[in-house]
């Protein structure tokens with residue numbers, strides 16, 4: 488006898504749940520993915536409390552007079568209670584519903600905004616410009632640029648700021664790689680994996696490394712460079728457009744970028760708190776000065 492279909496948590500799906508595995512709507516599939524599939528399974532009629540009530544009332548065991556009788560002339564026997572895990576499925580928590588709704592909106596909006604995901608997309612002609620923007624937020628140019636400026640800097644204050652920028656960029660790479668490896672959310676199905684120089688964890692999309700870098704670097708620049716107002720506005724605009732371009736290119740969902748901005752912003756607070764100076768990290772500065 489075929490075993491019943493189960494949802495992402497391994498709980499049995501009701502018979503009226505639509506079959507959803509392997510559909511392109513689920514982003515190409517992948518082990519443990521928490522996307523439309525779990526959304527459908529929890530909203531499937533079998534998991535919906537209203538539907539469950541309806542089905543229960545249609546069920547032969549619930550029909551008046553059709554219960555198996557406990558004994559001749561006695562009252563009808565009660566149906567056996569549902570197993571614990573089924574009861575949990577029939578009563579999804581408010582948080583669960585809110586998260587699943589957010590996820591559905593996220594996937595829908597990200598697909599709608601992915602207008603440069605391919606050359607044939609509606610804004611396909613802007614794709615080269617978006618890819619240029621992608622390079623402006625890539626880790627390699629930022630790391631190499633900071634190292635180059637450090638090697639050319641002849642003031643103590645300049646070296647201190649650059650040393651901290653280098654520390655920020657490395658911390659960012661580490662944290663993003665760690666979270667991507669833990670969360671393992673696949674990139675959107677409409678993404679073309681044609682990015683310049685990626686690490687193995689970059690097959691995952693949560694959070695967006697470009698968004699974390701954009702928020703971190705722009706906050707760093709605004710706090711440590713004396714810039715005229717128009718240039719400050721330009722820095723903020725760059726960060727915002729870079730984040731938006733990740734979704735337009737189809738690289739990310741909106742929540743990857745939103746969380747990336749949040750993480751980058753918080754990373755700057757960490758850097759600011761642990762600010763490296765010749766007083767608290769003399770070895771670093773002495774070593775660099777000997778270069």
Ligand SMILES: CC(C)=CCC/C(C)=C/CC/C(C)=C/COP(=O)(O)O
Nearest residue numbers: 626627684685686689695696697698
């Ligand atoms: C020192 C070291 C390990 C440098 C690696 C720099 C590097 C390859 C960074 C990857 C940058 C990248 C492609 C991030 C992915 O950004 P998303 O916005 O697509 O998450």
